[in-house]
Amino acid sequence: MAKELKIAIQGGPASFHDTAARQYFAQDEVEILPCTSFAQLCDTLQQGTADFAVMAIENALAGSILTNYNLLQQHDFSIIGEIWLAIDQxxxxxxxxxxxxxxxxxxxxxxxxxxxxxxxxxxxxxxxxxxxxxxxxxxxxxxxxxxxxxxxxxxxxxxxxxxxxxENIADRKDNYTRFLVLSKEPKQKINNAPDKASLILQLPMLGNALGAVVNSLHTHQLHVSQIQSIPALPGNTNQNVAIDIESADTHKLQVAVNELRPLVLDLKLLGLYQTALNPVQLEQQASMAATINSLNLN
Ligand SMILES: O=C(O)C(=O)C[C@]1(C(=O)O)C=C[C@@H](O)C=C1
Structure with missing residues (x-):
């Protein structure tokens, strides 16, 4: 019998984390471990009580959850996947x-x-x-x-x-949240073809290091899906930036990451994993497919 996976989430039964975790691990037997804070979620993963953790990182209406980037800086977890969930308040x-x-x-x-x-x-x-x-x-x-x-x-x-x-009291109907799936093991469950890398860069406050980084990514023809300035940990006087880059070619991603290293003070690779489309992108993809289908039929 397959091992039951223990998944730490922030929140209890029927929270959005609960739904996101069950959807991501739909093919597995799971036991959900509810946590009352994101810090507790990280402790649960760090102590080995959980095999994986699911953590919200950004929302279409509220933006990035910056404090979670602090937690990712403090721990050496790997992002092994992501999932978007439509949020209906x-x-x-x-x-x-x-x-x-x-x-x-x-x-x-x-x-x-x-x-x-x-x-x-x-x-x-x-x-x-x-x-x-x-x-x-x-x-x-x-x-x-x-x-x-x-x-x-x-x-x-x-x-x-x-x-x-x-019903539906959120400010906009297209309200969705991106959740990261975290593992304590560095390369746990690396899926067949990672097409996304998440990084945290430390840059000097003076100069144009961020410009050089963007330039380098552009030269490699990578899709930069996110650039977010994030809070620095105590005692850190550098500019801290989280970047997500995407390419169907995993090797290209790895080369681009290595070429960023000399441009920055520090580079933390949070994970190489597979991109998930958000509900709006999925809808656009479905309507594009329907249009192509109807053109082919006529
Ligand atoms: O309270 C919940 O149900 C959660 O899962 C938390 C949370 C969050 O952390 O952003 C998850 C998704 C929604 O964006 C709102 C709240």
Whole structure:
């Protein structure tokens, strides 16, 4: 029998991390290990209690989760994969509650950020930060809290038998989050053809090292899918930049990474792995395929 994989996530059952982890490891037997913070998630992986960890890194509405780059700098984990998840936020409360009765709304801070317009429109509702979306629903259910709502997925409402007072309350419909899949082992489960590399570069504050880096990547004709300035760890006075580069040719990626080394003070290769398309790209791909199909039929 195949070994059951232990996967650390931030959040509990029916959190977005839970869904992302189950989708990524859909072919495997998994045991999900819920963590109440990203720091705890890293400790769980570091101590070997988990085989892998799933960590949100960016969201279409809230941007990069910069504090997670700090954690990636502090640990020597490898990114072995990624997954995008469509995020559907809903206002959830005890059965029978009405919107005008709600006084507080709790959720993960990133989820609250995604629903800024809703919170501004209903400014009598006090936002409260919690460790995760689904956990906020559980707390209201277990405490039988009237006047309280949570922002979370439809699965969380279903799991805790709660009412959805308002569906799809995020600022934009195309709300999606990218999650990284992390391993403690350097080259664990390196898949057949990695086409993406994630790096953290340390650059001098003076001069144009970033320009030289971009130039070099351009010369190698790589697709630069992300450049993000990230917070420096205490005592570090360099410019810290996270970069994601992509190429169907793995060798080309490796050569490009090696040629960056002399241009920077330090280069940390976070991982070589396979790119995942986000829901918007998947939709565009499907509609392009449908157009080509209809042209071929006519
Ligand atoms: O609270 C959850 O359900 C989570 O999985 C956390 C989290 C995050 O960390 O960004 C995951 C995806 C969504 O963007 C909102 C919150």
């Amino acid at each position: 809903n206002l959830i409360a005890l059965p029978g509650q009405q919107l005008h009765e709600i006084e507080t709304v709790s959720s993960h801070p990133v989820a609250l950020l995604q629903c800024g317009d809703f919170l501004k429109k209903h400014n009598h509702i006090l936002p409260k930060e919690a460790s995760d979306t689904a956990e906020s629903v559980r707390v209201i259910r277990e405490g039988n809290q009237t006047g309280a709502a949570a922002i979370a997925s439809k699965q969380a409402a279903l799991l805790y038998r709660m009412d959805i007072l308002q």
